[in-house]
Amino acid sequence: MASNLEASIQMGCDFIHDFACSACEEDGLNTEAKQFCNQCTKYYCDNCITKHNGLYKRHTLLDRKDVEKWAAAPGSMDILERCERHPGEALKLVCDDHDQLCCYVCVAVDHRQCSSIQHIPDVAKGIRKDPEFRQLPQRVAVLRKQIEDMKNDRMKNRASLRKTRTAIVDEIKAIRKEINDVLDKMEKTTVQELDRLVSDQEHSIKIDMESCTQMEDELKNIMDDIQNKDLSGEPPLYIGFRKCEEKIKQANKILQNMSNVSKYNITFCKHNGVEDNLSSMKTFGELNESNVFGAQPSTSVFPRDHVLAIKGYKDYNVKISSDNYTCCITGICELPGGAVVTTDYNNKVKLLDQEYIVVDHCDVPKYPYDVCHIGGDEVAVCVSNLDDRCELHVITITKGKLVTTRKLSFTHGCYGAAHYGNNLYISSDTALYVYTTTGQLVKKLYEDTSDSNTVFRLAISNDGKNIYIPNPSNNQLITLDNLGNKLSIFTDPDLREPYGVHATTAGHVFVCCFAHTVLQIDKDGKRKLATLAREQDGVWGPRALYFNSRTSSLVVGGWKDTLLVINVR
Known part of the structure; x- marks a missing residue:
């Protein structure tokens, strides 16, 4: 009988009943139900109802004339087996054409023309031994953990x-x-x-x-x-x-x-420019909404393939009275409001206003290397002291003040950092690691142990597809994909001891070399577009750079008490 049922189902749905006998189904048979028992909440054919009535003489039965009440009656089937489209029906069949679980009503209404419909008891045989079924608890647990992490990240994001x-x-x-x-x-x-x-x-x-x-x-x-x-x-x-x-x-x-002088008098004529200028400005500033990857949309007027040229230079002194040594600017990043945060390897972390004037500073343990913006008013500062202290200090800017709010510790060096999506990318000198924002290791993405300083700094493209790594030991710029695969290795006579790298939201890539040069590289990391500045232009031992899209200028820091701001066109 079961084989006849399967054959009939494979050929179409002419023998699929709207209600099948529950007792027959348990025996693998497919018989049309004639009555429904409210107490048992089961369906019975003419043969099985006789056995039922012999056992349960006081149960209330509904025959076919009350069939509209059958589906509405409370079912005894487990919620797992209940059809979502027809809550009074149990899932009994599988449509292979649509890869969909079905009750008999589903088949009668939506799958009459399907070529392959199978009985679930037949398909389910041996499910406990199926490797995918055995891995299901672990897969669900991992997914639930990811969902929980996402919820926590979103809660932190909201805060x-x-x-x-x-x-x-x-x-x-x-x-x-x-x-x-x-x-x-x-x-x-x-x-x-x-x-x-x-x-x-x-x-x-x-x-x-x-x-x-x-x-x-x-x-x-x-x-x-x-x-x-x-x-x-x-x-x-x-x-x-x-x-x-x-x-x-x-x-x-x-x-x-x-x-x-017929009369002494004084008149007043207001300057229209004051009121006109204020009324022409609708807001106090520009608000930029981050995209789904956490990167800000570009405000640069230059297209991605535009080769920049120099308009002029200006130095801004960032040395303060409490600095004990010559400044060594090793990291630069910009906040949404236009303020700039720098790390001074020899001294401290500094907050600069839009005119590059130091307005606040704070101390961190030796030595501060890189700094990156991680969202809102927060930045992360890399601290490494010969691997004895390897930390990422999260600093919040509140009312113009730098305040350390938390820190993450690592078992490897922490010399460069970038934030993308919900992850932090940390360079250890010879490897690149991916962490969650709470400090949980996701994976080691890339490693090069051929020398030291092979993975010292990094930058990530706006779309997250390219990761740029200067390799000063081998005078190279390495470009990886987001899986850690090497896409290109770039070399050039002007690319000597590349140290700092920056990728703009518009797709421009800049590299500064300790040999006193600043280069513009194409987005694929395969060719030089321009050597923008050299030692004669005021570049000296550059360690970090940042492109300010608001002012169309490159901000370069190094072994100097000043930031070099290069205006470009």
Whole structure:
């Protein structure tokens, strides 16, 4: 009977019943059910119902005229066996054409034309010995762990995002305060200028009033003297007349001079540029949303294959009074707001504003090597001391201050770092490791033990497909794929002791060499596009570089107390 069932199923679905007898199914048979028992929650054919009634005389049965109630009745089958599309039906069949588990209703409705439908009991034979089935618990456990890790990462990401919002809001408020301070200063200067003008004009008015009073008094006194003299005494009258005439001339002259200024007045005409400039700016700055890989979209105006040329240079002094030695800038990265964080191998970690002025610094154990941005207001600083101390210090920038919040320790060197997706890439001098952001080792991605300094620094392309590794020992730039396979080995006469490498979000790749050169390499890491700067341009022992897309400039640091900023076009 079972073989007849399989044959009928293989040929089509003419004998697939909407409800099959539960008792017959247990014997591997396929018989149409005629009745349904509410208490047993099972289906029975005409033969099996007789046996059922002999055992359970008080059970309530539903025949075919009440078939619409059958599927609605609560089923006794395990939830694992229940059909999701038809909850009252059990999964009994497999459609090979669609690789889909089916109940009898599924087959009748959706799989009547399918060529291969099999009974699950037949297909399930020997499942316990199936290697894939035996590995299922481990596979599910690994996947559940990955899901849990992803949830934890997302929770941390959400917390970091909220911290980033708080930091950006603080920065916006700081900008607002700076603007308010500028406006307050402008207001104070304008009012002071107004007070000076009012004071000058009041002084002029006071002088005019005093002159008028004096003239009026002198004329009145002369006329009083003339009128009080004896009318028979002509000489005194004559003298009074002449003096009065003289005073009248003086008074007319003074009045004439005063009449040139009909009225003292001050007007105010605002500078439209202040209001126009502010109203033209809708926000305090540009907000960039990270993509799914955690990399910021490029703001560079240069296409990926554009060969850059130098426009000019400028040095910015980053040495501070507490520095004990000449600066050695070994790492540079930029925060979303435009601030820059540098690692000074000889001194400390420094925070620079957009004008490359040091605004804060903090100490880390000897020696700080590389620094990379890991999201929001957080950076990671590599610390290695002859492998005795190999750590990654996570530093948070809050209200313009550098604060170490946590650290990860390694059993190998920690000289270079990059963040991509949910992973940290750590270079150990001869190998490249991948870790989770919580410090769990994922795998060793690449190793080159032919010499020391073979894997000292790294950079990752914006799409995550290419990993660039300078190899100063062999004067090479190695390009790997994200599986650790070597894609290319680049050499060039100007590529001597390559040390620092940077890949921009637009696809540009830059390498700085300890032999005083800065090079632009194509995205595939196979050819030199340009030698951008040399020693005569101010490059000296460069150890790190970064491309600032906002200002279209390369920031280069090395064995100098200054950062060299190279403007490009």
